[in-house]
Amino acid sequence: MVRMLDIAILGLLMDRDHHGYEIRTQVRDRLGVSANISFGSIYPALNRLERRGFVEAVIATEARGNALSTGSLSGERASLRALRATPGLGRRSRKVYRITPRGREEFVTLLADPATLDDSRSFSLRMALAKYLTPSLRVVLLERRRIDLVERLTEMQSSARNEQLDTYARSVMAHAVKGVELDLEWIDNLLSTERSNQQSFAPEAK
Amino acid sequence: MVRMLDIAILGLLMDRDHHGYEIRTQVRDRLGVSANISFGSIYPALNRLERRGFVEAVIATEARGNALSTGSLSGERASLRALRATPGLGRRSRKVYRITPRGREEFVTLLADPATLDDSRSFSLRMALAKYLTPSLRVVLLERRRIDLVERLTEMQSSARNEQLDTYARSVMAHAVKGVELDLEWIDNLLSTERSNQQSFAPEAK
DNA sequence: AACCATCATATCAAATCGATATATCGAACG
DNA sequence: CGTTCGATATATCGATTTGATATGATGGTT
Numbered sequence: 001m002v003r004m005l006d007i008a009i010l011g012l013l014m015d016r017d018h019h020g021y022e023i024r025t026q027v028r029d030r031l032g033v034s035a036n037i038s039f040g041s042i043y044p045a046l047n048r049l050e051r052r053g054f055v056e057a058v059i060a061t062e063a064r065g066n067a068l069s070t071g072s073l074s075g076e077r078a079s080l081r082a083l084r085a086t087p088g089l090g091r092r093s094r095k096v097y098r099i100t101p102r103g104r105e106e107f108v109t110l111l112a113d114p115a116t117l118d119d120s121r122s123f124s125l126r127m128a129l130a131k132y133l134t135p136s137l138r139v140v141l142l143e144r145r146r147i148d149l150v151e152r153l154t155e156m157q158s159s160a161r162n163e164q165l166d167t168y169a170r171s172v173m174a175h176a177v178k179g180v181e182l183d184l185e186w187i188d189n190l191l192s193t194e195r196s197n198q199q200s201f202a203p204e205a206k
Numbered sequence: 207m208v209r210m211l212d213i214a215i216l217g218l219l220m221d222r223d224h225h226g227y228e229i230r231t232q233v234r235d236r237l238g239v240s241a242n243i244s245f246g247s248i249y250p251a252l253n254r255l256e257r258r259g260f261v262e263a264v265i266a267t268e269a270r271g272n273a274l275s276t277g278s279l280s281g282e283r284a285s286l287r288a289l290r291a292t293p294g295l296g297r298r299s300r301k302v303y304r305i306t307p308r309g310r311e312e313f314v315t316l317l318a319d320p321a322t323l324d325d326s327r328s329f330s331l332r333m334a335l336a337k338y339l340t341p342s343l344r345v346v347l348l349e350r351r352r353i354d355l356v357e358r359l360t361e362m363q364s365s366a367r368n369e370q371l372d373t374y375a376r377s378v379m380a381h382a383v384k385g386v387e388l389d390l391e392w393i394d395n396l397l398s399t400e401r402s403n404q405q406s407f408a409p410e411a412k
Numbered sequence: 413a414a415c416c417a418t419c420a421t422a423t424c425a426a427a428t429c430g431a432t433a434t435a436t437c438g439a440a441c442g
Numbered sequence: 443c444g445t446t447c448g449a450t451a452t453a454t455c456g457a458t459t460t461g462a463t464a465t466g467a468t469g470g471t472t
Contacts, residue, residue, distance in 0.1 A: 004459095030368075032382045034358070034382065035325055040423075040460060040462085041459050042421095094419090119240075130374035159234075167337070168337050169236055169335075171333065172237070172238040175330075178388060178392075179385065186384075210427095211427080211428080226451075227451045243429090244428070244429050244431090246430070250428090300450090300452085301451090
């Protein structure tokens with residue numbers, strides 16, 4: 001969860017530039033994250049990434065009548081101020097972010113990072129961006145996730161068998177079990193696709 | 207999500223007393239929450255609930271030989287002092303919490319609260335504790351959740367049809383769609399059970 | 413022209429997480 | 443017999459995330 005947002009933002013910027021508000025919708029529509037990320041997360045995260053040099057703000061293209069007066073937006077870390085304190089800047093200017101070369105490096109590192117891939121959300125996020133991974137790394141991630149899920153499945157199955165639970169609690173557990181089973185089917189499909197693709201490149205490998 | 211932990215803790219204490227560490231495991235095993243709640247959440251939450259008078263700490267039963275003599279443990283922080291400065295309490299004492307009458311009131315209020323039942327986790331949590339709700343409130347919650355899910359389903363189906371997505375992103379979306387469909391089946395089963403139970407109490411109602 | 417939904421950025425307090433520190437206890441191992 | 447290991451147990455810290463709220467622009471509708 002820690003770096004979920006960093007991965008999501010950088011992953012979206014790998015493709016093309018985005019502004020904050022747009023990232024929020026894209027995380028839902030392209031990365032499959034069910035809950036909307038709050039603005040209180042996204043703007044601080046963008047500032048964080050900018051400070052670290054992984055993204056940079058470029059003033060919105062598609063300029064409308066603005067007259068921005070003096071080119072005073074070269075202010076270093078006063079990137080916010082440049083926009084806010086400028087009196088002549090009307091409209092709702094969009095702050096468009098672009099990923100830097102260092103950001104691209106950071107992204108692939110984070111994406112393949114062995115740490116914290118346990119929860120369902122961060123795994124789905126990684127898979128949604130899996131085209132940026134090498135085939136072998138994809139398989140590693142999938143297999144590790146598979147192991148976690150199998151373990152969790154047996155745990156939950158025994159919980160679901162607990163006879164001290166009332167009807168509702170047991171129903172919740174049984175439903176959760178089905179969810180994990182669905183996840184496992186998905187993983188297995190992805191794994192077999194991955195392996196058949198590998199074969200097509202090295203069919204003679206015994 | 208905001209009060210998820212409060213609901214979870216109070217819900218567990220409705221049944222019997224618990225200490226912090228135990229609550230963590232029970233949230234997984236009895237309430238079906240897949241991720242382990244961190245200690246950094248649970249102990250502050252218990253203090254919070256204690257301050258508000260919804261729970262009270264009772265010294266661990268099952269007392270063992272202690273004798274600790276003088277309270278030389280140099281309590282520094284306030285919250286520690288309560289227990290540690292108490293002389294006579296030795297070992298790794300477990301701080302067992304009990305729910306108060308006001309806590310029971312608060313619990314049913316939170317559980318039936320119309321706010322923030324949108325996300326999957328908080329809904330599952332509520333259902334796991336649904337035996338404390340009236341049948342009609344259960345139906346209200348279920349129906350509202352159903353509406354949300356149907357809406358989300360159509361959104362995600364159109365996302366999954368987006369041809370600009372690569373194979374992996376589309377696979378994630380398709381999998382997410384299946385998850386929501388599974389949720390919907392579950393809700394519908396619960397709803398029909400709920401309604402057939404209602405009928406048995408009022409079979410003549412046309 | 414008034415209204416409202418959507419777009420867009422931003423900030424704040426409170427909640428939560430992940431890591432870490434500390435300590436007890438029982439079991440396993442040699 | 444010692445010691446190491448894993449599970450039990452409480453607590454705190456900094457960083458991250460949420461949910462709420464403020465503010466304003468833009469565009470469509472009646």
